[in-house]
Amino acid sequence: MRSSDAEIRDRRANIIQVLQNDSGIELSELASRFKVSESTIRRDLNYLKDKKIISTSVRSTNEGFVTNVIPEFDSDLMYNTKIEEKEMIAKQAASMLESGDVVYINSSSTAVRVIKYIDYNFVTVITNNARALFEQAKPNVKVILTGGEIIHKNSIGNSKFAMTGDHAISTVKNILANVCILGVSGISAERGVSSAALDELTVNREMISSSLDKVIIVADNRKIGINHNYIFSDIENVDYLITDSEANALEVDKIRKKGVDVIQVEL
Template sequence: MSKNNILPLPRERRLEILAELQQEGAVRVTALAERFRVAEETIRRDLDKLSEEGHLARTHGGALSVRSERFDLPAAVRKSSQAAEKRRIAQQALIHIEPHDVVALDASTTVLEMVCLMPDMPLTVITYSLDVVRLLVDRPQIKVISTGGELDPTSVCLVGPIAEETIRRFSINKLFCSAKGIDLERGYSEASTAHASIKKLLMQQADQVYLLADHSKFGVRSMTYSGKLDCANVVVTDDATDTRYLDALTKAGVETEVVSVRDRSH
């Protein structure tokens, strides 16, 4: 609270919220409403605005701090297509992560965007991606479990029987992954049998599957299929995705979350 018990202006209040986020890593709507002596709906609007500006990640009861150091990203991600879409999708995906989750992460560029934004919080991450491991080195609260396995140098990840045997040992709350292609008739696909196999296993092991895919992935058939449309619980995509794909996902019982991308060039 500001000096002399004077209620801060909205802009000042948001700056104080960001300062608390930087220090604590997370904030709750109820606590902020009590601190600033305003309605919870006012705090929700503050958090929504700060989220739109990319300063935080919204959760159901508050917000998490986000990381924004672009230099943390591997070169393959910095040069990837649909970068703006992937970043917004990654921000949306963060909303679904809660403290003490056991989370599996694949080796996709969209998931790597998500990892760069992920705050340091009590969490267990299981991954076959070496880039994910590298990016989480400086977050001591996150317990990282790497699968081991055969190196795929192109995707900088570990695949094959050893990787899959490791995954079978764990009960996974949430899987965050992407796909090379999404076809309405046959489902999700990958560029190799090794990637399709490990992705299929992860989808089977996880309680909740969040598939992160920008509009360019829809209508694409890659070499090997990893699962039907209903293998995912939630698909997060951007507002350039054709509505017929969204309708097909809904019909298959899959929830869709569509993010807006403001800095489109066209």
């Protein structure tokens, strides 16, 4: 029986998670784990590579060089995965706001979910995420878009509808926020906060620079301990990391030791 589109999408998303933990796993083992043929797994892997949904990076360890498979979290395939985790993380982030706050939210699929959970008066959200238009903000929340160039399909093939460019950067430079809530592609104690999208680096950096109080990173367990291609902040600039209870305990501990207050929501 042919798999449904939803089943294929879920299998490919799960394959990415397996590869992230064990990039050297055999084709036969993947086929056995997902109860499909090796040719099906081969098609899945080719699809993920062709669509630039997975990439590889090499890091040095005591045992030599290790190749890691890194998912492109903002791809179409990954955008609608880990929904439960994203919603719970977003709800926790919203609870940390106060009435009257001005809040930066970036183009992340986790960060944008914060908007509908804000239940305080006179909160202003400034975002470069055009998907904010589809979030059900309460009447007491004002949402302002930065404007700028809309990236529908950017360098990693995503459809985040992120606003970038000179206009978006200028808007952020001229508004001081109390709180900055950013989603990321990776965060680690060693390298800091990173993104898979080169186009968005400057906007993310300016949001951090233009925040007077809290910088909050929202990231599900897949992104903890991950170093993506483009670093946009040192870990020392982060006040809070909100993740879930499935995050790697060793990596979480390393981040805590850097002075970051880590909050883990229970799944």
